[in-house]
Structure formats: structure tokens, C-alpha cells
Amino acid sequence: MACANGQLVTMTESTGAVVRTLHLDADLRDVVINGDLLLVSRFRQAEVIAINAAGDIVSRALPPTMTFDTFDPDTERLWTGTSKAVAWRTIPMGRAC
Numbered sequence: 001m002a003c004a005n006g007q008l009v010t011m012t013e014s015t016g017a018v019v020r021t022l023h024l025d026a027d028l029r030d031v032v033i034n035g036d037l038l039l040v041s042r043f044r045q046a047e048v049i050a051i052n053a054a055g056d057i058v059s060r061a062l063p064p065t066m067t068f069d070t071f072d073p074d075t076e077r078l079w080t081g082t083s084k085a086v087a088w089r090t091i092p093m094g095r096a097c
Contacts, residue, residue, distance in 0.1 A: 002028035002040055008051070022055050030090035041090040048090070
């Protein structure tokens with residue numbers, strides 16, 4: 001179970017007893033099992049953290065930063081910015097990050 005406070009809790013399926021608790025970054029969202037890895041997403045950062053069976057972080061993946069230009073017709077100015085990303089839902093696609 002992934003918690004917003006950053007705890008990743010592993011429980012037994014039969015009793016719900018806590019087997020392990022890891023402390024990761026805050027704002028955890030979804031957990032996907034991919035082979036020997038747990039892929040844990042963060043909601044506001046749209047980051048995926050890969051964790052091995054020992055509980056170690058083995059990689060982190062972020063979406064690429066996109067730069068965009070927006071014309072504001074009220075001020076007649078061109079604004080340049082970067083995209084913000086949010087991970088609404090994590091869906092397994094058959095490969096690890």
C-alpha cells in the first residue's frame with residue numbers, strides 16, 4: 001500500500017499483517033508489481049520509483065520536461081514556460097523503468 005505520507009507498506013494477503021514498511025518520498029500514489037520490482041508512482045511529480053526485493057531504490061523515472069510558447073492576446077506577449085505533470089493513474093505496460 002502506498003501512502004501520501006511516503007510510507008510503502010507490504011502486508012500479507014491472508015491476514016493483512018504488516019510485513020515491511022519503507023519510507024520513500026511523500027505523495028505516493030500507485031504500486032505496480034513488475035517482475036522482481038515494485039514500481040511506485042508519485043502523484044504531483046509524475047515520478048515512478050523502482051524498488052527491488054531488498055527494498056532499495058534502483059531507479060527513478062520522470063516525464064520529459066516540455067517547453068512551450070503561449071501567446072497572450074490581452075497583453076500581446078509571448079510567454080515561454082515548461083510543462084507540469086501529474087500522474088493520475090499508473091498502468092503496467094510490461095517493462096520496467
